[in-house]
Amino acid sequence: MNMDEPSQxxxxxxxxxxxxxxVYENLRKxxxxxxxxxxxxxxxxxxxxxxxxxxxxxxxxxxxxxxxRYGAENQSIFVNNMLFSDPPDHRRLRGLVxxxxxxxxxxxxxxxxxxxxxxxxxxxESKDQMNLIDDYAFPLPIIVISEILGVPLEDQxxxxxxxxxxxxxxxxxxxxxxxxxxxxxxxxxxxWFDKVRKxxxxxxISQLVVAEEAGEKLTENELLGVxxxxxxxxxxxxxxxxxxxxxxxxxxPSQRDLLIEQPExxxxxxxxxxxxxxxxxxxxxxxxxxxIQFRDQHISQGELVIVALDSANRDEQQFPDADVFDIxxxxxxxxAFGKGIHLCLGAPLARLEGEIAVMTLLRRFPNMQLQAxxxxxxxxxxMIVRGVKEIPLQL
Numbered sequence: 001m002n003m004d005e006p007s008q009x010x011x012x013x014x015x016x017x018x019x020x021x022x023v024y025e026n027l028r029k030x031x032x033x034x035x036x037x038x039x040x041x042x043x044x045x046x047x048x049x050x051x052x053x054x055x056x057x058x059x060x061x062x063x064x065x066x067x068x069r070y071g072a073e074n075q076s077i078f079v080n081n082m083l084f085s086d087p088p089d090h091r092r093l094r095g096l097v098x099x100x101x102x103x104x105x106x107x108x109x110x111x112x113x114x115x116x117x118x119x120x121x122x123x124x125e126s127k128d129q130m131n132l133i134d135d136y137a138f139p140l141p142i143i144v145i146s147e148i149l150g151v152p153l154e155d156q157x158x159x160x161x162x163x164x165x166x167x168x169x170x171x172x173x174x175x176x177x178x179x180x181x182x183x184x185x186x187x188x189x190x191x192w193f194d195k196v197r198k199x200x201x202x203x204x205i206s207q208l209v210v211a212e213e214a215g216e217k218l219t220e221n222e223l224l225g226v227x228x229x230x231x232x233x234x235x236x237x238x239x240x241x242x243x244x245x246x247x248x249x250x251x252x253p254s255q256r257d258l259l260i261e262q263p264e265x266x267x268x269x270x271x272x273x274x275x276x277x278x279x280x281x282x283x284x285x286x287x288x289x290x291x292i293q294f295r296d297q298h299i300s301q302g303e304l305v306i307v308a309l310d311s312a313n314r315d316e317q318q319f320p321d322a323d324v325f326d327i328x329x330x331x332x333x334x335x336a337f338g339k340g341i342h343l344c345l346g347a348p349l350a351r352l353e354g355e356i357a358v359m360t361l362l363r364r365f366p367n368m369q370l371q372a373x374x375x376x377x378x379x380x381x382x383m384i385v386r387g388v389k390e391i392p393l394q395l
Contacts, residue, residue: 011046012039017379020281021323024048024311033297039383044285044304045297050315050335052295053307058340062286062305065089069287069302077186078166080225083233083284083342090341093226096211096218097345100148100204106348109144113353116143117360124395125364129371132391136361137242138235141353145234149227150203151192158188163232168382189224204230234346237337240279240387241270241354246361247377247391248276250370252325259327260362269327270354274336275313276325281386283307283338309335310386369394 010016010023027034032049047056056062065086066075082093120139124130142156151159165181193209200206205227212218218226249256259269283306292299299305313334314322337344344350361368371392378389 011036012383017381018375018377020308020310021314024308024314028311028315033295035297038304038306042304044306045299046282047305047307048311048315050312050318053309053312053335054339056286056294056305056307057283057335057338057342059286059292061289061292063289064284064286064342066285068289076182077221077224078182078228080219080221081229082226082345083229084225087341092217093222094345096208097204097226097230100207101345101349103348106352109349110352110356113140113144113356114360116140117356121360121364128395130393130395132246132393133239133243133388134390137239137246137357137391140242140357141235141238141350144349144353145231148204148234149230150196150201150205151231155188158184159231159235163236164380166228166232167236167384168380185228186224189227193223233344234349236385237279237344237346238350238353238357240385241273241350242357243387243391244277244279245270245273245354245358247370247374247388248273248325249358249362250368251374255325255327256362259358260366263359263363265327266355266359268329268332269358270351271332271334272325272327272329273354273358275319275329275332275334277386278310278313278334278336279385279387280336280338281308281310282383283309284384306383307335309338365393365395367395 016023027046027048032047032052034046034048035043036046037043047053063069063086064084066079066084068086082090082097085093117140120136124135130136138160139156142159143153146153146156146159162181162185165177166185169178192205196206196209197213200210208218208223208226212220212223249259255269259265286305288299288301288303288305290301313319313336316322319329319332337347337350371394377391380387380389
């Protein structure tokens with residue numbers, strides 16, 4: 001074996017997907033900036049320590065623009081948005097969407113989101129069990145983002161299918177479906193844009209279509225990319241925040257009891273859920289625009305760099321007792337929503353949805369129990385989100 005070649009660590013196996021934290025702990029101690037082959041077949045660097053992660057997420061020598069790395073002709077329609085762009089395009093694209101996610105507007109959504117949560121729970125009142133993901137964690141945020149965007153709620157199952165395929169495309173089982181589902185998604189959006197052009201409303205897609213027609217702010221491909229991102233990111237993070245968060249409470253009954261007794265702890269509890277087993281395991285890709293000497297490693301121009309967000313959030317140097325789930329943890333500067341100019345635009349909305357979803361469920365079903373062995377739960381494949389496919393509960 002050539003000693004200059006990186007050895008393949010225990011990444012991306014079923015065991016790793018079930019519980020990546022022992023691998024992360026080992027890397028933080030011994031190889032915090034580690035070269036690995038990703039499922040795509042591309043070699044790149046994984047950053048595992050908190051301090052390094054913050055620096056990388058804010059480093060302008062790293063590009064998120066896929067076109068700069070592979071050429072515009074080789075990029076998917078789904079990367080024509082602010083998440084996969086550099087300044088000045090990033091600022092322009094983010095600015096078009098940002099006005100729809102102001103703190104004041106999000107705060108005004110509280111009562112409506114509460115009514116959505118209550119209605120979902122009402123439908124479960126007569127049952128003695130539920131699947132947390134299908135019955136609650138998925139419907140709540142998809143209803144919210146569908147209403148914001150102005151897309152039909154009856155199409156939520158299509159969005160879920162398309163979203164899952166695109167998010168999980170890094171796993172081989174989903175790669176085959178990617179082209180078909182991506183094309184279906186694009187055709188759906190184009191048909192919906194045509195409808196909105198004839199009958200615009202006061203929803204966010206109508207605003208973006210008007211901006212695209214103005215010809216100065218948004219191209220047709222950017223319109224597709226931005227709306228696809230909003231549909232996918234608008235619910236994926238929250239689904240897994242609710243799922244992982246409730247799972248953590250079920251695994252730590254004393255913390256669940258404490259939250260029921262002191263509901264005012266919900267803000268800290270949500271931050272701890274985001275830190276302890278965050279819904280986004282890895283950052284999206286960055287590529288070195290030049291040769292970079294980072295700590296004791298040489299990152300060559302063009303090389304891929306990815307931050308293991310969930311590893312950084314368990315860094316003992318940043319978080320005392322990092323492996324302990326503690327909803328009374330005071331300040332948590334976790335990286336679940338990223339850092340720097342690409343900090344998640346929908347973070348305040350996800351936090352609000354998480355708070356309402358968790359407290360409503362605890363209030364209505366305080367004695368719920370997990371109806372499965374934690375070790376047997378199946379975690380989703382792929383390299384972006386961290387979430388369980390199903391969480392069966394006894395109510």
